[in-house]
Structures are given as structure tokens and as C-alpha cells.
Amino acid sequence: MRTVLVAAVLVVALPGALRAEIVRWTDERGITHYSEGLDSVPERYRAGAEPLGIHNRPTVPGADRPVIRPEGEIIRFTPGRHIYIDVRINDSVSARLVLDTGAGQTMISPHILAAAGVPFGQGRAVRRRGIADGVYVDAIRVPVQSLTVGNARVERMAVNAYDMGARDMEGLLGQDFLGHFNVSIDPALGIVTLKPR
Numbered sequence: 257m258r259t260v261l262v263a264a265v266l267v268v269a270l271p272g273a274l275r276a277e278i279v280r281w282t283d284e285r286g287i288t289h290y291s292e293g294l295d296s297v298p299e300r301y302r303a304g305a306e307p308l309g310i311h312n313r314p315t316v317p318g319a320d321r322p323v324i325r326p327e328g329e330i331i332r333f334t335p336g337r338h339i340y341i342d343v344r345i346n347d348s349v350s351a352r353l354v355l356d357t358g359a360g361q362t363m364i365s366p367h368i369l370a371a372a373g374v375p376f377g378q379g380r381a382v383r384r385r386g387i388a389d390g391v392y393v394d395a396i397r398v399p400v401q402s403l404t405v406g407n408a409r410v411e412r413m414a415v416n417a418y419d420m421g422a423r424d425m426e427g428l429l430g431q432d433f434l435g436h437f438n439v440s441i442d443p444a445l446g447i448v449t450l451k452p453r
Contacts, residue, residue, distance in 0.1 A: 292377045
């Protein structure tokens with residue numbers, strides 16, 4: 257009886273924790289959405305909502321304007337291959353992203369963002385051009401506290417939550433991050449340099 261009572265108290269005291277599980281659902285236009293908790297999904301779509309088995313960690317949202325803390329960074333890569341970069345999100349979770357100077361906005365897997373405590377409830381649905389020409393993808397634009405590549409760091413920016421379905425990467429690092437730095441790529445030596453502007 258005491259265990260049941262304690263469990264009941266926890267349910268009442270921590271409703272946010274229970275709602276923090278990320279669910280995926282699709283609307284009548286075929287657009288995929290990610291929400292925090294089943295109760296945040298419109299009622300007519302709840303039957304088809306899919307719990308992803310991941311729970312968000314609450315964070316304190318910052319201001320909307322980005323804060324740039326560039327100190328410079330050198331990244332090594334294998335010539336002739338994609339440039340993979342380890343990016344730290346909210347000082348807590350790392351993601352392996354492909355550097356894409358042609359991408360206007362950064363895309364990161366929703367699983368990674370949820371693990372970093374990114375508030376999906378503050379996101380909005382967006383449609384962006386995908387990797388292939390003429391192909392558009394539906395994503396969720398969400399705020400992050402920080403993205404860090406070695407010593408190069410941008411605080412309080414927004415990224416797109418999107419599952420690219422690739423095994424060897426968890427997203428793309430785009431110009432919304434790279435544009436804060438002077439980026440030079442030496443394909444012969446396999447070196448990318450990020451320098452403060």
C-alpha cells in the first residue's frame with residue numbers, strides 16, 4: 257500500500273517528467289511531427305502516435321539571439337571522404353555530423369536532441385530543401401543552448417530536428433553554425449580550420 261501511495265505521489269508531483277517522452281506522429285498532409293508526451297499530440301492523431309522510448313531532459317530556455325564564442329579549431333578528416341565532425345550539444349551529448357558548407361541550417365537526429373534536453377515543445381514545423389535537388393523535407397525547428405566543436409562554440413541558436421536515416425552520421429552541420437567562422441578546407445592535407453571572424 258505504501259509503495260502504491262508513493263508512486264501516486266510521484267505521478268502527481270512530476271507530471272512534466274511523464275510528458276517528457278518524445279512521440280512521433282503524422283498529420284493528414286503526411287508531415288511528421290515530434291512532440292513531448294502523448295497529451296501534446298492533437299487528439300485525432302493520438303491513435304497513430306509512436307512513442308520513441310526516449311525522454312527529454314528539461315532545460316532552461318535561453319534568449320533567441322545567438323552568442324558566438326569562437327576561439328578557433330582545427331579538424332582533421334580523410335581526404336576524398338565526407339568531413340565528419342563531433343559536435344557537443346548543450347554541453348551534454350555528442351553527435352557525429354557531416355560538415356556541409358552548402359546546407360543553410362544544421363540538421364540533427366531527434367534522438368540526439370532529446371537526449372541533450374532540447375525542448376521540442378518550443379519547436380515549430382518547417383519545410384527545408386533536402387540533400388537531393390528539388391527534394392524538400394519536413395523537420396522541427398528547435399532551440400539549443402549551445403553547439404560546440406572543440407573550442408569553437410555558438411550559444412543560443414536553433415537547429416532542425418530531422419532523422420536522416422543514415423548509419424554513419426547523425427545530421428549535418430550547416431551555415432547557421434559555420435557562418436560565424438572563417439572556414440578553410442585543405443583537401444590535400446585533410447584539414448578544416450575554423451577561425452574567429
